Amino acid sequence: MKQSEIKELSTAELQEKLGETKKSYADLKLAHAISPLENPIQLRALRRTVARIATEITKREVQ
Template sequence: MKQAEITKLSTADLQEKLSETKRSYADLKMAHAISPLENPIQLRTVRRTVARLATELTKRELQ
């Protein structure tokens, strides 16, 4: 998910998307621990998406 897409979301949507993304990251990590993923780069992209969402939420809370 790109930063431009994230800034267009409302705060409630951000929180919902963050929880969904964290859940999918946890599932990917578990699947990768059991047997290697076909595309391990997915872990990096999902982790970075979580960070982008969390950063945007923090930025909005501080304003």
């Protein structure tokens, strides 16, 4: 998910998306621990998406 897409979402939508993305990351990480993923770069992409969403939420809370 790109930063421009994240900025367009409302705060409630960001909270929901953060939960979904964290769950998806945890599931993928568990699957990778059991057997190697075909594309392990997915883990990095999801982790960075979680960080982008969390950063945007924090930025909105500060303002």
